[in-house]
Each structure stands twice: as structure tokens, then as C-alpha cells.
Amino acid sequence: MGPRSDAQRVTVIGAGVIGLSTAVELARDGHEVTVVADVDTMDTVSAVSAALWFPYRAERSPAVVELLRSSFARFAALSEVSDSGVEMRAGTVVERSATPDRSWTAFVPDAVEADPRLLPPGASSGVRATLPFIVIPAYLPWLRARASALGVVFERRSVQHLAELAGRADTVVIAGGIRGGELLGGDPDVVPVRGQVVRLANPGLTDWVTDTDEPDRLTYVFPRRDDIVVGGTSIDGSWDRAIDVDTERAILERAAALVPAIAGQPVLGRAVGLRPARPTIRLERVTGHELPVIAAYGHGGAGVTLSWGTAERVLALLRDDAT
Ligand SMILES: Cc1cc2nc3c(=O)[nH]c(=O)nc-3n(C[C@H](O)[C@H](O)[C@H](O)COP(=O)(O)OP(=O)(O)OC[C@H]3O[C@@H](n4cnc5c(N)ncnc54)[C@H](O)[C@@H]3O)c2cc1C
Known part of the structure; x- marks a missing residue:
């Protein structure tokens, strides 16, 4: 889309999945976008993400349901774009609660009850589904x-005060x-939730498995292409970035124990990421600062999952201001 008469100069602080998706969405709408970030995209928490479209540790609210819905549709469309890294992949969600939250299945056309014989010991139930799988x-x-x-300009630096951007951004x-x-x-309200993962060589697996109902024995196996991301941990309040x-x-x-085929596969890498958890995602206009601000942070364990919905919401907030 070309320049528009009401185009704004927007500075997005952050080059993780939320900042980049938002930058794309605003630039597509004709705005002049600069992304400022002091950590390179491939060194962010987003780069540690596994990354399955699934509302892990996402707040349960109508607003988030809408973000889930719109992100699912956007990722499904991107799975048709050959080099995007997005695929639609089948896998199993293992459940260990008597009352599992299955609200997410509302957007998933092929979600069905998993065969109990294929579930691990201790599982109460499970769902088989084809979900967006984002090869980070x-x-x-x-x-x-x-x-x-789309014309987005990138700057690598730290922003210390919003006042630095006055006169440069609307x-x-x-x-x-x-x-x-x-x-x-x-x-x-923002707290880190520490996640540790290990990457193994992939012996040819394609299906993913996630078993996350019990935080102290959180387990998932996400085969990408050449490697498998195996996790994990979910430790609230830990700022420790060292591999344990x-x-x-x-x-x-x-x-x-969950996927016997991975036993003994060579370790290719390891990572720790601090999920940006918050009781509710902060996705709103914030007043009282040197220039107009839209906050878009606090996505916890579901930042990739909610990224496109977030980007669309930021654009809607920007447009509200323009009218
Ligand atoms: C082990 C693990 C597995 C995960 N698996 C999944 C999954 O399967 N699916 C899923 O949806 N989510 C998953 N997540 C969660 C997901 O990774 C996060 O929710 C998401 O990455 C948050 O993205 P973000 O863009 O908000 O933040 P980040 O990726 O942390 O990016 C923040 C950016 O802000 C910049 N920044 C901040 N302050 C300043 C400043 N003052 N000046 C300049 N730049 C600044 C940084 O430089 C950086 O570029 C996982 C997380 C972990 C740790």
C-alpha cells in the first residue's frame, strides 16, 4: 500500500515477534514505521520460542480469544507462503486436568478427542489437532x-526515555x-517465567506433543525441520538465564518418556528465555507521556500465538486516534 494522507510516523520499540508483526501491520496500512531495538531479533525471547500456536499461560478473556482467533487465521494463510516458516502440523495436546480448557479448539477445524491408548501414563485425556507451527x-x-x-527502517539502540523520540514519531x-x-x-505486574529448552537432532519426526498442565513437569517435543525443540520449564519470578x-x-x-524416538539423539543447542508474563496483556493506549503511546507487551507463554491479533489491535488503536 502506498503513502496515505493521514499516515503517521510510528516508532515501534522492540524487534521480537510482537514488534515485528506490529511493524508489518502498520507499514501495510501505509504508516511510516521505524523499529528501534537494542537486542537483535535472533537474540530475543521470541527466538527461543518453540513455537506452536497454543494459548499456553495466556490470559482467559474475550479479548484474548479474539487475538487467538485472528492470529490462527493469519498463520493459516501464511502456511501457504512457501518461505514463511509457517506450517500447519498435526500433534497431540496431553491433558492432566479433570476440567481442561478447550476453548482454543473453537478455531481448529480438525480438533478431535485423542485415542486414550496413545496418551502417556497419568494423562486424563487429550486432543489431536492440526495447528500453526512456526519454525522460528x-x-x-x-x-x-x-x-x-514494506519500507520499515531498523535502528539498533536502546531507548532510555520516551522524550528522545519527541519530534521524530507521532x-x-x-x-x-x-x-x-x-x-x-x-x-x-510484569514477571519473568523462565523457560529452558534443549535442541536435538531430528530422526524424522513431524508430529508435535505438548503436555503442559502441570508446571513442574512441563514437557513438549516440537520437531521442526532439522532439529527438535524439547522443553521445558515454567518457573515464575526467575531471572536466571543460565542453562541448568x-x-x-x-x-x-x-x-x-513421552516420545521414545528422541532418546539418545545428539544435542544441537540449548537456550533459556524469560517469558514476559503479566496477569493481563497490556494492549492499550497510555496517556500522560511526552507523545502518544500504545503499549503491546506482557504476552507470557503465548507471544507468537497472539502476535498477529496483537498487531491488528495496535493498528485499530492507532486508527481510533486518527479519527
Ligand atoms: C522456552 C520458551 C518457549 C516458548 N514457546 C512458545 C510457543 O510455543 N508459542 C508461543 O506463542 N510463545 C512461546 N513462548 C513465548 C514467546 O516467546 C513470548 O511470549 C514472545 O517471544 C514475547 O515477544 P515480545 O516481542 O513481546 O518480546 P521479546 O521477544 O523479548 O522482544 C523484546 C524486544 O524489545 C526490545 N526492547 C525492550 N526495551 C527496549 C528499550 N528500552 N530500547 C530498545 N529496545 C528495547 C528488545 O531489544 C527486543 O528486541 C515461549 C517462550 C519461551 C521462553
């Missing part, structure tokens, strides 16, 4: 290239993940 090492570079092709979008509240005077060897051993034991 392909997807994030693709998203960044898409933004550049609106600022804060997509700063776990640091999203810092430029707004602090946000005590004992934790990795326990993850691999649990995962091999």
Missing part, C-alpha cells in the same frame, strides 16, 4: 525481511517484552 529460525528472518520490503508502540513497562515508569544441567537432564528424561 525461518519465520523471524522472513518477518523482518517482510518489514524491510506515536510510539512499546513492544518491549519483559522490559515493556520500563519506559512507562515501571510495571510491577540438572534441569536439562530432567527435561530429556520426561520428553523421552
Whole structure:
């Protein structure tokens, strides 16, 4: 889309999945977008993400249901774009609760009850479904290239105060993940939820399995293309970014019990990411600052899952201001 008469100069702070998706969405609508980030995309929490479209640790609210719905549709469309890194993949959600939350299945045409004989010991039930599966090492570079092709400008630096952007931007979008509240005077509601993963060689698996109802024995096996992301942990309030060897051993034991074919596969890499958790995602206009601000942070364990819905909501908030 070309320039528009009411185009705004928008600075997006953050080059993770939320910042990049938002930048693409605003640029597609004809706005002049600059992304400012002090951490390169492939070093963000987003790059650690596994990444399945699934509302893990996402707030349960009508607003989030809408973000889920719209993101599902956008990812399903992107799975038709050959180099996007997005695929529609079948897999199993293992449930260990007597009252599992299946609200997400409303958007998933082929979701069915899993065969109990294929579930691990202790599981109460499960769902088989084909979901968007986002191969992050392909997807994030693709998203960044898409933004550049739409004219988005990238700057690598830290923003210390919003006042620095006065005169350069008409609106600022804060997509700063776990640091999203810092430029707004602090946000005590944001807490890290530490996630540790290990990457194994892929012996040819395609189906994913996720078993996340019990946080202290969270387990998932996500075969990408050449590797498999195996997780995980979910430790509230931990800022520890170091790989813990004992934790990795326990993850691999649990995962091999879930998917025996991964036992003994060579380790290709390891990572820790701090999920930007918040009781509710902050997705709103924020007043009282040097220039108009839209906050878009606090997506916890579902930032990729909710990314396109978030980007669409930011655009709607921007348009409200323009009218
Ligand atoms: C192990 C693990 C597995 C996960 N699996 C999944 C999954 O399967 N599906 C899913 O949907 N989600 C998953 N997640 C969650 C997902 O990764 C996060 O919700 C998401 O990455 C958050 O994205 P973000 O863009 O908000 O933040 P980030 O990716 O952290 O990006 C923040 C950006 O803000 C910039 N920034 C912040 N403050 C400033 C400043 N003052 N100046 C300049 N730049 C600034 C940083 O440089 C960075 O570029 C997982 C997370 C982990 C840790």
C-alpha cells in the first residue's frame, strides 16, 4: 500500500515477534514505521520460542480469544507462503486436568478427542489437532525481511526515555517484552517465567506433543525441520538465564518418556528465555507521556500465538486516534 494522507510516523520499540508483526501491520496500512531495538531479533525471547500456536499461560478473556482467533487465521494463510516458516502440523495436546480448557479448539477445524491408548501414563485425556507451527529460525528472518520490503527502517539502540523520540514519531508502540513497562515508569505486574529448552537432532519426526498442565513437569517435543525443540520449564519470578544441567537432564528424561524416538539423539543447542508474563496483556493506549503511546507487551507463554491479533489491535488503536 502506498503513502496515505493521514499516515503517521510510528516508532515501534522492540524487534521480537510482537514488534515485528506490529511493524508489518502498520507499514501495510501505509504508516511510516521505524523499529528501534537494542537486542537483535535472533537474540530475543521470541527466538527461543518453540513455537506452536497454543494459548499456553495466556490470559482467559474475550479479548484474548479474539487475538487467538485472528492470529490462527493469519498463520493459516501464511502456511501457504512457501518461505514463511509457517506450517500447519498435526500433534497431540496431553491433558492432566479433570476440567481442561478447550476453548482454543473453537478455531481448529480438525480438533478431535485423542485415542486414550496413545496418551502417556497419568494423562486424563487429550486432543489431536492440526495447528500453526512456526519454525522460528525461518519465520523471524522472513518477518523482518517482510518489514524491510514494506519500507520499515531498523535502528539498533536502546531507548532510555520516551522524550528522545519527541519530534521524530507521532506515536510510539512499546513492544518491549519483559522490559515493556520500563519506559512507562515501571510495571510491577510484569514477571519473568523462565523457560529452558534443549535442541536435538531430528530422526524424522513431524508430529508435535505438548503436555503442559502441570508446571513442574512441563514437557513438549516440537520437531521442526532439522532439529527438535524439547522443553521445558515454567518457573515464575526467575531471572536466571543460565542453562541448568540438572534441569536439562530432567527435561530429556520426561520428553523421552513421552516420545521414545528422541532418546539418545545428539544435542544441537540449548537456550533459556524469560517469558514476559503479566496477569493481563497490556494492549492499550497510555496517556500522560511526552507523545502518544500504545503499549503491546506482557504476552507470557503465548507471544507468537497472539502476535498477529496483537498487531491488528495496535493498528485499530492507532486508527481510533486518527479519527
Ligand atoms: C522456552 C520458551 C518457549 C516458548 N514457546 C512458545 C510457543 O510455543 N508459542 C508461543 O506463542 N510463545 C512461546 N513462548 C513465548 C514467546 O516467546 C513470548 O511470549 C514472545 O517471544 C514475547 O515477544 P515480545 O516481542 O513481546 O518480546 P521479546 O521477544 O523479548 O522482544 C523484546 C524486544 O524489545 C526490545 N526492547 C525492550 N526495551 C527496549 C528499550 N528500552 N530500547 C530498545 N529496545 C528495547 C528488545 O531489544 C527486543 O528486541 C515461549 C517462550 C519461551 C521462553
